[in-house]
Amino acid sequence: MTLPLSDVVITAPARLHLGFLDLEGGLGRRFGGLGLALRAPATRLRLARAEDLVVDGKEADRARVYLNALCDAYGREARFALTVEETIPAHAGLGSGTQLALAIGKAFSLLEGLDLTAADIAGLLSRGVRSGIGIGAFERGGLLLDGGRGLKTVVPPILGRLPFPEDWRILMILDPATRGVHGPEEKRAFQTLPPIPASTAAHLCRLTLMKALPAVAEADLPAFGSAIEEIQAVMGRHFAPAQGGSPYTSGRVAAVLAWLQVRGVRGVGQSSWGPTGFAFLPDEATARDIMEALQRTGLAGTLTLAINKARNQGADIHIGRPDNKVA
Numbered sequence: 001m002t003l004p005l006s007d008v009v010i011t012a013p014a015r016l017h018l019g020f021l022d023l024e025g026g027l028g029r030r031f032g033g034l035g036l037a038l039r040a041p042a043t044r045l046r047l048a049r050a051e052d053l054v055v056d057g058k059e060a061d062r063a064r065v066y067l068n069a070l071c072d073a074y075g076r077e078a079r080f081a082l083t084v085e086e087t088i089p090a091h092a093g094l095g096s097g098t099q100l101a102l103a104i105g106k107a108f109s110l111l112e113g114l115d116l117t118a119a120d121i122a123g124l125l126s127r128g129v130r131s132g133i134g135i136g137a138f139e140r141g142g143l144l145l146d147g148g149r150g151l152k153t154v155v156p157p158i159l160g161r162l163p164f165p166e167d168w169r170i171l172m173i174l175d176p177a178t179r180g181v182h183g184p185e186e187k188r189a190f191q192t193l194p195p196i197p198a199s200t201a202a203h204l205c206r207l208t209l210m211k212a213l214p215a216v217a218e219a220d221l222p223a224f225g226s227a228i229e230e231i232q233a234v235m236g237r238h239f240a241p242a243q244g245g246s247p248y249t250s251g252r253v254a255a256v257l258a259w260l261q262v263r264g265v266r267g268v269g270q271s272s273w274g275p276t277g278f279a280f281l282p283d284e285a286t287a288r289d290i291m292e293a294l295q296r297t298g299l300a301g302t303l304t305l306a307i308n309k310a311r312n313q314g315a316d317i318h319i320g321r322p323d324n325k326v327a
Contacts, residue, residue: 009045010045010103010107011086011316012044014038015094016035018033020033020131024195024200029148032145033131034143034212036137036142036170038310041086043096043100044103045104046085049081054081054082066104066125071108089174089176093270093274098128099134102118103138137311139314142164143310167283169281169283169307170307171265171305172305173305178250178252179249186273204231204234208231212228221282224280226266231269252301257269260290267280
């Protein structure tokens with residue numbers, strides 16, 4: 001039975017993808033990965049009933065495709081008003097497409113009384129093809145470990161989730177002038193890049209299980225940063241042929257990350273295909289000092305710098321009125 005709801009407003013978090021764990025696949029599964037939900041940026045949208053289908057706001061064309069697919073799949077008439085108020089930057093390595101799809105799907109599910117899970121929505125809308133991190137970020141937030149794809153996998157399962165230390169900060173380095181590899185180009189890259197040796201995949205899994213995750217559990221930033229940098233170094237070398245021969249999509253972001261490393265900042269890297277870069281810092285004051293020092297050098301140029309935090313909860317969902325929140 002359709003629930004008597006007037007509208008649904010959803011705010012869905014961006015995520016960092018910190019690296020794949022197994023691109024060799026000899027155990028029957030490929031990919032797997034480590035990622036982190038972010039406080040910002042976010043995708044925010046409102047879905048309400050209407051006489052006809054009306055979609056407006058940011059990424060309206062993409063949003064309309066998702067909503068029509070949901071209506072077709074569940075035999076519903078496309079009588080909705082969808083307003084996309086805010087979106088995560090597209091093709092920046094922050095999971096914009098997955099969060100848009102999940103937010104629309106969850107709002108549709110609530111209005112229509114369908115009780116769809118994030119995994120249900122992702123499978124229907126072809127999200128989470130290689131990574132389940134965005135799905136975990138939508139559902140629960142925090143630091144997330146996904147189990148990759150096996151022969152029977154529909155959506156990569158989340159195997160572990162840890163709350164990220166509240167004091168830690170993430171310096172984000174965004175390049176609005178560059179886009180990461182995506183679409184057909186991304187598919188070609190995964191088809192043509194050679195598999196990573198099994199011994200390297202084993203080392204990445206060990207780094208994750210025995211260094212990165214325990215470091216977060218014990219709030220040990222140097223150990224966490226060291227593990228992330230090593231994972232990033234392996235991933236950067238592997239994907240460099242698809243990124244113009246560089247571990248980073250944006251040369252400007254790469255220059256900033258090198259400057260940070262020289263100054264002892266730990267855990268630097270690129271999220272997914274980039275161009276967004278990141279670095280982990282112990283607290284707000286340190287992050288502010290580092291960012292201001294970087295700005296004084298002029299090295300950042302037209303890049304966007306922002307101090308961010310992890311998000312230790314999933315998407316915000318409001319039904320009817322903004323103060324009527326559903327966890």
